[in-house]
Amino acid sequence: MSQLKQISHNDNSAPSTPGKFKIEKSPYFNRTRWHSSLAKLTLWSFAFLAVILIFFLRSPSSSVPIDPSRRSLRTYNWGGSAWEKRVRSSARVRSRNGMTVLVTGAAGFVGTHVSSALKRRGDGVLGMDNFNDYYEISLKRARQALLERTGVYIVEGDINDEALLRKLFEVVPFTHVMHLAAQAGVRYAMQNPGSYVHSNIAGFVNLLEVCKSVNPQPAIVWASSSSVYGLNTKVPFSERDRTDQPASLYAATKKAGEEIAHTYNHIYGLSLTGLRFFTVYGPWGRPDMAYFFFTKDILKGKPIPVFEAANHGTVARDFTYIDDIVRGCLGALDTAEKSTGSGGKKRGPAQLRVFNLGNTSPVPVTELVSILERLLKVKAKRNIMKLPRNGDVQFTHANISYAQRELGYKPTTDLQTGLKKFVRWYLNYYSGGKKAVE
Numbered sequence: 001m002s003q004l005k006q007i008s009h010n011d012n013s014a015p016s017t018p019g020k021f022k023i024e025k026s027p028y029f030n031r032t033r034w035h036s037s038l039a040k041l042t043l044w045s046f047a048f049l050a051v052i053l054i055f056f057l058r059s060p061s062s063s064v065p066i067d068p069s070r071r072s073l074r075t076y077n078w079g080g081s082a083w084e085k086r087v088r089s090s091a092r093v094r095s096r097n098g099m100t101v102l103v104t105g106a107a108g109f110v111g112t113h114v115s116s117a118l119k120r121r122g123d124g125v126l127g128m129d130n131f132n133d134y135y136e137i138s139l140k141r142a143r144q145a146l147l148e149r150t151g152v153y154i155v156e157g158d159i160n161d162e163a164l165l166r167k168l169f170e171v172v173p174f175t176h177v178m179h180l181a182a183q184a185g186v187r188y189a190m191q192n193p194g195s196y197v198h199s200n201i202a203g204f205v206n207l208l209e210v211c212k213s214v215n216p217q218p219a220i221v222w223a224s225s226s227s228v229y230g231l232n233t234k235v236p237f238s239e240r241d242r243t244d245q246p247a248s249l250y251a252a253t254k255k256a257g258e259e260i261a262h263t264y265n266h267i268y269g270l271s272l273t274g275l276r277f278f279t280v281y282g283p284w285g286r287p288d289m290a291y292f293f294f295t296k297d298i299l300k301g302k303p304i305p306v307f308e309a310a311n312h313g314t315v316a317r318d319f320t321y322i323d324d325i326v327r328g329c330l331g332a333l334d335t336a337e338k339s340t341g342s343g344g345k346k347r348g349p350a351q352l353r354v355f356n357l358g359n360t361s362p363v364p365v366t367e368l369v370s371i372l373e374r375l376l377k378v379k380a381k382r383n384i385m386k387l388p389r390n391g392d393v394q395f396t397h398a399n400i401s402y403a404q405r406e407l408g409y410k411p412t413t414d415l416q417t418g419l420k421k422f423v424r425w426y427l428n429y430y431s432g433g434k435k436a437v438e
């Protein structure tokens with residue numbers, strides 16, 4: 001206050017000679033000038049920030065680079081009586097003792113096959129998928145059309161959308177959830193780590209939050225991955241082996257999923273079964289997987305990268321045919337016990353399981369290429385490369401005795417037979433069907 005008074009006092013003492021403003025020497029005046037410059041600077045900074053903000057808010061979305069991990073957060077159209085009718089009709093059970101299953105990731109490779117198998121045997125099935133563009137959306141749409149012909153409706157939406165999930169459970173009291181929606185792929189995790197957190201962790205938690213609070217709680221079967229074995233060297237991989245050395249962020253999110261599943265089982269009594277799939281292949285497969293893009297590139301005469309481990313070590317995979325995986329999924333759903341909680345509270349211990357679903361006969365990747373060469377009648381241009389350290393492991397090999405015992409799981413398709421079916425589908429889909437091989 002006294003300072004203010006002194007400043008105003010000094011203000012009044014105007015100089016007799018303009019230009020020789022002696023008052024500049026006053027410490028009070030310097031502070032005043034400093035204060036006012038600071039105020040001006042702050043004002044201009046705010047104005048500048050406001051202009052930038054307005055610019056970004058008003059610019060059309062097409063000119064703003066889209067973060068792929070947030071693409072799936074866009075809003076979808078759902079709701080209304082016609083929509084609810086469609087949902088109900090898709091989920092209607094048509095067999096005695098049939099279940100009502102919500103299949104997430106239904107437009108995906110495994111999701112499409114599992115949904116149609118459930119529908120075929122009379123279970124009620126509703127699909128859900130966000131149709132993200134991790135790989136060609138047209139393939140997901142073609143799978144959707146296939147499912148629609150069998151009476152399965154896929155609701156378009158993200159598993160992070162709590163309101164949508166709650167609405168679905170309000171319309172249909174699902175007895176089971178087959179959770180297959182995820183960000184798959186090992187190498188893409190280095191490009192877009194956020195998409196793995198979004199779908200495999202946040203999305204999974206959101207789904208479990210809804211499942212735990214609905215009444216009755218559904219039993220959940222979900223896809224983990226053989227990648228959780230990471231740098232494990234003991235073969236074949238058994239469910240009891242250590243899984244604390246993931247070699248990729250993808251693997252780490254799947255392992256996190258297993259721990260999260262444990263928590264929801266422990267606290268809320270949700271019945272949870274995790275399935276560790278081993279390199280699934282077959283018709284309607286995923287274009288980012290080696291057998292798929294090898295086929296495409298061999299046909300185009302493009303060189304294909306064939307990895308070898310240190311000292312010319314063999315890289316091998318326990319390739320598992322899709323029909324075998326589907327039988328494993330159905331076995332897991334059929335043997336899943338009811339969840340024990342209600343109203344978000346646990347009422348007793350609930351089932352918690354993890355199974356390997358593999359073929360239990362690993363095949364070197366070089367052999368995969370030879371089979372494709374024979375089936376396609378084209379010699380591959382092999383580009384032998386060192387196995388990069390970006391997530392891929394040298395080999396996978398499943399011990400499936402636990403799944404055999406508990407689920408009656410018994411894979412029956414060898415790689416030669418399965419690839420023959422895949423190649424037939426591929427040539428028909430891309431050459432004869434909707435698209436030509438570019």
Ligand SMILES: NC(=O)c1ccc[n+]([C@@H]2O[C@H](COP(=O)([O-])OP(=O)(O)OC[C@H]3O[C@@H](n4cnc5c(N)ncnc54)[C@H](O)[C@@H]3O)[C@@H](O)[C@H]2O)c1
Pocket residue numbers: 072104105106107108109110111128129130131132140157158159160179180181182183184185198199203223224225226276277278279280281286
């Ligand atoms: N195919 C394999 O070899 C393999 C191996 C191990 C584990 N898995 C797991 O099996 C499951 C199915 O794999 P796939 O090969 O069918 O993959 P996929 O990519 O073909 O299917 C996943 C589907 O989930 C959808 N999706 C992704 N994030 C979503 C979200 N946030 N909300 C809603 N939908 C979303 C995608 O659009 C896609 O259609 C995944 O959980 C995957 O991690 C697959």
